[in-house]
Amino acid sequence: MAKIHSIIQILVYVKVKLGESLITIVGLGKVGSNIAEHIVLKGLDDLTLIDIIQGLPQGNALDLGHMASQLNIDIKIKGSNDYRDLEGSDIVIVSAGFPRTADMSRLDLLKKNKAIIKQVSEKILEYAPKSKVIVVTNPLDLMTYLALKTTGFDRSRVFGVGSELDAARLKYYLSSILKVSNSSISAFVIGEHGDSMTILKSQSKVNGVPIKKLLDESQIFSLIEKTKKSGADIISLKGATTFGVAASTSSIIESMIRDRKKVHLVSFYLNGEYGLYDVCVGVPAIIGKNSVERVIELELDEVEKELFLKSAEAVKESIPHLMSNE
CATH class of the missing domain: 3.40.50.720 (NAD(P)-binding Rossmann-like Domain)
Known part of the structure; x- marks a missing residue:
């Protein structure tokens, strides 16, 4: 008893x-x-x-x-x-x-x-x-x-x-083009949550197969453009994006509350990761009860590296405006 x-x-x-x-x-x-x-x-x-x-x-x-x-x-x-x-x-x-x-x-x-x-x-x-x-x-x-x-x-x-939502949009378009389930797709988008976002062709896969082996260059270009424009498309149609960002946010919160140690794509302050300093941009990170527990540094090809660095620079260019008193 x-x-x-x-x-x-x-x-x-x-x-x-x-x-x-x-x-x-x-x-x-x-x-x-x-x-x-x-x-x-x-x-x-x-x-x-x-x-x-x-x-x-x-x-x-x-x-x-x-x-x-x-x-x-x-x-x-x-x-x-x-x-x-x-x-x-x-x-x-x-x-x-x-x-x-x-x-x-x-x-x-x-x-x-x-x-x-x-x-x-x-x-x-x-x-x-x-x-x-x-x-x-x-x-x-x-x-x-x-x-x-x-x-x-x-x-x-x-x-x-930010990038979590961008990756969800990429998955949506990949699923539509390839006629496969969303659950079979792993999508990676890093960098700015904006026009200079970097879509990783080498890391985005369907059942483990990189998308660059499943789609030709013109299809991939179209896919990238659709992903980049999708936020603006929603805004022009209904005034604001709401459902996607809410789902992305709650998924991340669940990983924190349940201590899932799950990889999410989040905008995070970099201090040497990917060779970048003093900027917040989208990167993959392990999320658990302690919030961001570790940044994952993916192996990028030369084109992806260049695009990612340009994306980070696009964000950094606005920091003086951000921190000014104007």
């Missing part, structure tokens, strides 16, 4: 410890709201929603709570307009900011969003100094860099979701 009692005590302790974890989303626009829905559907952990618009996070929390109840998912969801509710957060997802419009350049978007991300990052430092930060706001690589520099956190605790 004593043994059974001890087992019950252990189970209760484990449940309480898991329940102490807290995910917070800052910014409840279309992207933030979709990420919240994915987190609830996966039953990942308790959730706090923060936005400056009165009633928006509270309404989302109530609506999501009703959904969770219908699906018998036990999760606590809180909506707030107060940054003090960041306290106790283990993971903070930053999706605050303006979405990109079809006629907006990356520099235009940078000017609109950098003040927002700086303010949010300062609040994270103040109220959740032990948290891990996931940036979703565009321009992704630059906003990730700004969040890292503003918080002063160890680089392992701050990363962005």
Whole structure:
């Protein structure tokens, strides 16, 4: 009987410890709201929603709570307009900011969003100094860099979701062209989450076979162009990208919560990896309970190396604008 009692005590302790974890989303626009829905559907952990618009996070929390109840998912969801509710957060997802419009350049978007991300990052430092930060706001690589520099956190605790979505788009087009299941495809896209993204023909494979052995150069060129344009295509059709980025973000969060040690493509601050320094760009990394646990340095061919370095340089060129007071 004593043994059974001890087992019950252990189970209760484990449940309480898991329940102490807290995910917070800052910014409840279309992207933030979709990420919240994915987190609830996966039953990942308790959730706090923060936005400056009165009633928006509270309404989302109530609506999501009703959904969770219908699906018998036990999760606590809180909506707030107060940054003090960041306290106790283990993971903070930053999706605050303006979405990109079809006629907006990356520099235009940078000017609109950098003040927002700086303010949010300062609040994270103040109220959740032990948290891990996931940036979703565009321009992704630059906003990730700004969040890292503003918080002063160890680089392992701050990363962005970008290349993961680019790879998902590449998989989608590969599946359509080759008439194969998504699950049979491994896609790798690194570098900027933007026009200079680098699609790795040598590493992207179908059932272990590199795509450059399955497609001719014209097909691969078309595939690359479709992948690069797909975000803009969605924006022109419906105003914003939402579902893909939410799925990518929740998948990464699940790897953190469950300590999956899974490889994801994230925008990360490089300090010598791939020969690059002081820039955030998309790279493959092992994600677990400690956030970014290790960057994986893939073997790139000469063309891929050159394209990747140019992509990183394209991001670095905007850092002076990012860090200026203008």
